[in-house]
Amino acid sequence: MSDSEDFHDGPDDDLMAGLGRVAARYGTAPAEVVPTRPDVVIVRAGGVVVKAHAPGAPREPLERRMRAVAHPALRGSMLGPVTEEVLSVGGRLVTVWPAGTPVDPAAPEAAPWEESARLLARLHAVPAGALPLLPAAGGPGKVAALAARLRGNPSAAARAALVALACLPALDAAPAPEVTGLTHGDWHMGQLVRIGEGWILIDVDDLGVGDQAWDLARPAAWFAAGLLDPAVWHRFLAAYRAAGGLAAGVDGDPWERLNLPAQAMTVQLTAAAVIAAEREGRPLDEVEQTLVDTCQRIVQFRTACHSVPTQ
Numbered sequence: 001m002s003d004s005e006d007f008h009d010g011p012d013d014d015l016m017a018g019l020g021r022v023a024a025r026y027g028t029a030p031a032e033v034v035p036t037r038p039d040v041v042i043v044r045a046g047g048v049v050v051k052a053h054a055p056g057a058p059r060e061p062l063e064r065r066m067r068a069v070a071h072p073a074l075r076g077s078m079l080g081p082v083t084e085e086v087l088s089v090g091g092r093l094v095t096v097w098p099a100g101t102p103v104d105p106a107a108p109e110a111a112p113w114e115e116s117a118r119l120l121a122r123l124h125a126v127p128a129g130a131l132p133l134l135p136a137a138g139g140p141g142k143v144a145a146l147a148a149r150l151r152g153n154p155s156a157a158a159r160a161a162l163v164a165l166a167c168l169p170a171l172d173a174a175p176a177p178e179v180t181g182l183t184h185g186d187w188h189m190g191q192l193v194r195i196g197e198g199w200i201l202i203d204v205d206d207l208g209v210g211d212q213a214w215d216l217a218r219p220a221a222w223f224a225a226g227l228l229d230p231a232v233w234h235r236f237l238a239a240y241r242a243a244g245g246l247a248a249g250v251d252g253d254p255w256e257r258l259n260l261p262a263q264a265m266t267v268q269l270t271a272a273a274v275i276a277a278e279r280e281g282r283p284l285d286e287v288e289q290t291l292v293d294t295c296q297r298i299v300q301f302r303t304a305c306h307s308v309p310t311q
Helices: 013-026 059-069 113-125 140-148 156-167 212-224 230-242 255-279 286-306
Strands: 032-034 041-045 048-052 083-089 092-098 180-183 192-195 198-201 208-211
Touching: 013 041, 013 048, 013 083, 013 092, 059 083, 059 092, 113 180, 113 192, 113 198, 113 212, 113 230, 140 156, 140 255, 156 255, 156 286, 180 212, 208 212, 212 230, 212 255, 255 286
Parallel strands: none
Antiparallel strands: 032 041, 041 048, 048 092, 083 092, 180 208, 192 198
């Protein structure tokens, strides 16, 4: 499920022609469009992929992120680019990457949960100060931006997401996280590719410094909603901790650190579900309705907590 913040019609001819020229410069085969989120265009040309980032993406943060991901300190954790240069094609920022094999969404039982957990732990262990200066990581801001698109939407699902968001502490005023450092910013299973014999993290769009618990928020949210097998969640968490990851604590109850990010991510996923369903002119599917139901439980939980008298 995509949770893109913006949706557009298909890419125009000028953009596709420009991407074709970039692909011809760096690639080894004719360019072919790769299905992805609605706001991004990706073409593959043999051993490289050319990515047109979302319309309106700012250049300076992306350039900083490209310098960081090309740094030797991230080698083996995140995929390095073919070139650090941020190109401009058809009014869009464009970057060039080695091609890899993504996780197969049709075979969830084969998803590399333990490998992904170890990669996240390895990423989190890299001191942000060892890299070129990075902006703040994506995360809390994405929740608010996506939910804002639901304002004025009269559907019950939209109201459930907005009420749940209103029940959460202000994300920009939440207590300082216990573990702040290098953060992917938008981690999920679609952010891994296989290169050769190993998996590696991809996508620099939200890489930065922030609360590392947000990188665990999506699987935590799916687990809390009953959409991720508990055995898979516990394997993922155990592998992350065993590899030295600290965002959920070294042992014991992880929810003291994950509860707020997981609940906020549930709102984000619900907002994305509502937007996608309306764009496609269909009712919510079973998974999307489960997210809406989970938002309603968040409201009940938060309301109950706030109603308990304090001494």
